[in-house]
Amino acid sequence: AAAAAQRTPLAVAALYVYPIKSCSGCSVAAWEIGANGALRHDREWAVVDADGRTLTQKQQPRLCFVQPAIDAAAHTLLIRARGMPLDVPEEEEQEQGEKQDTGEGGMAVMCGIRKPVASKAADLARVSAWFSEFLGIACSFVQAASVPRARRPNAPGGSSGGGGTG
Numbered sequence: 001a002a003a004a005a006q007r008t009p010l011a012v013a014a015l016y017v018y019p020i021k022s023c024s025g026c027s028v029a030a031w032e033i034g035a036n037g038a039l040r041h042d043r044e045w046a047v048v049d050a051d052g053r054t055l056t057q058k059q060q061p062r063l064c065f066v067q068p069a070i071d072a073a074a075h076t077l078l079i080r081a082r083g084m085p086l087d088v089p090e091e092e093e094q095e096q097g098e099k100q101d102t103g104e105g106g107m108a109v110m111c112g113i114r115k116p117v118a119s120k121a122a123d124l125a126r127v128s129a130w131f132s133e134f135l136g137i138a139c140s141f142v143q144a145a146s147v148p149r150a151r152r153p154n155a156p157g158g159s160s161g162g163g164g165t166g
Contacts, residue, residue: 019077021046021144022056023066041070046144047131060135086130088123
């Protein structure tokens with residue numbers, strides 16, 4: 001009982017959401033927690049190279065200049081970088097677990113919530129073109145859940161491990 005009385009309460013000093021993996025985060029005063037216990041929309045999207053590998057700031061340092069945000073009131077993903085604004089409207093809600101064809105041969109699994117660019121092929125192509133122009137390389141914008149985890153050849157069992165950031 002004495003040990004419990006000496007514990008310091010935990011407090012959140014700052015909260016950031018990173019809608020696009022390896023891009024800048026956005027500070028939020030409050031944020032919704034998803035069904036999986038994670039911050040909703042945190043690292044929900046990623047930019048991948050022509051081989052489908054997720055790009056990071058280590059390979060593409062210019063990603064640090066990309067400032068994504070989610071405008072919940074307007075149901076829009078906002079992407080900003082050095083005079084290149086892009087607004088991507090959300091789609092209509094889908095039923096839990098419903099699958100929709102992305103129009104590019106892939107399937108996007110919906111989670112029963114409003115998701116920007118979850119399966120609209122035209123929006124995916126537009127955002128992919130935006131990132132390709134900004135980074136100066138061919139790349140694609142995808143839902144991060146659709147990107148297979150990289151495998152490290154030196155790790156036991158070939159897994160990528162975990163604990164990485166961004």
